[in-house]
Amino acid sequence: MSHLVRTPLRPAMLACAIALCCHANVQAAADPLVAQASLSLSGLSFQLIDLTPNDGIAPSLSFQTQGMIDTWNSAYDEATDSYIHLGPQFQNSLLPSSPLTHVTPDGMSTLTTTSNSATLQSQVTVSQILPSLTPPNTEGVDDYVSNWTTTGTDLTVGNAFPGEFQQFTLGAGTALVVRGSLSGSYSVDGTAIQAELAANGYTDWSLYHTGRSDAAFIMAAQVHDLTSEPGSFAGLIGNQVNGIVTSLYNDGANYLGSADGELTLHAAASKDFEFTLTNLGSTDMTGVMALNLTVGSDLSLYASRPSLWTPPIDLPPIDVPAIPEPSTYALMGLGLVGIAAVARRRRHTA
16 A cells, blocks of 8 residues: 555544544443452562572472462352352462463453462442333332342462462472562442432432452461461461461441442552571471462442332212113103193093
8 A cells, every 4th residue: 555545544543543442431431330359469479598508409499289260150060069160270380370361251350460470350330230220100110129249250279268278399408488569459439329329219229348359378388287276377387387368358347328328438458478488408398388369349239219109099989870771761751641641631521
């Protein structure tokens, strides 16, 4: 294509791009967010230190793990009486060995990973929690609406709190220093919901929210007992139990709505972590570990409005005189004719 032909197309292409961007902005503005949760594990690093540099053995760390990226909306299989996991799986690593992005089937949550980071995001928009609204009517229907939705995603390597740990191996004469950062948040905003409900006559509403953005990363070696003591890492007792647990879980006590006027809720936290495990022995040391990252929202909406339906008035019955049938009129007419004939005869006789 010559330069003379290409040149006139550039303004048109620019206009088209601008139009597409404007359309995207209009779409986003037309369906604002109600709830969102996020969690990031970043800067994850494993520093290996050779504690016996002259023994000819190089420091080493390996994982014997099964990892999974999953969704809160896993499908249930009746034939096997179990849930079918809908995300990718990986082996022998803490995070997937290759970068990936996973979107949950409902399109409401995503998880992206690199070799040293993971980011989880989950969101619910107005259209995903607010059911179809109709104007008030005199039939008394649609005077209340309710809806429920849940979405979320997680990355797990073992499970710390039920104690389903995975294994790792730390080489002889090796110290392991683990570093990284965790940050999470969740928020709820009922402003757009209230506007939509008010426009359709709904005066009373409540939005119940359970949200979470939490993480647990535990590595333990020389474990010799299990306990349920508060503060222990999922019941592990040993000479080397290290890790971090952070949680932004709200336990269901959060309501937004017309009763108290609260329309927004927000929480956020971040923390850097560093912990160390050592193997002073001359042979490899096996330990256990778990990494759990999860975000999500569970929303329940109820709204009501005054009914326009008016019940019928119960009036007392009205007595209506019976209307004579045609035969009755005929009989009455014959009687009148007879009376007239008798009266005429009496006049003639007199």
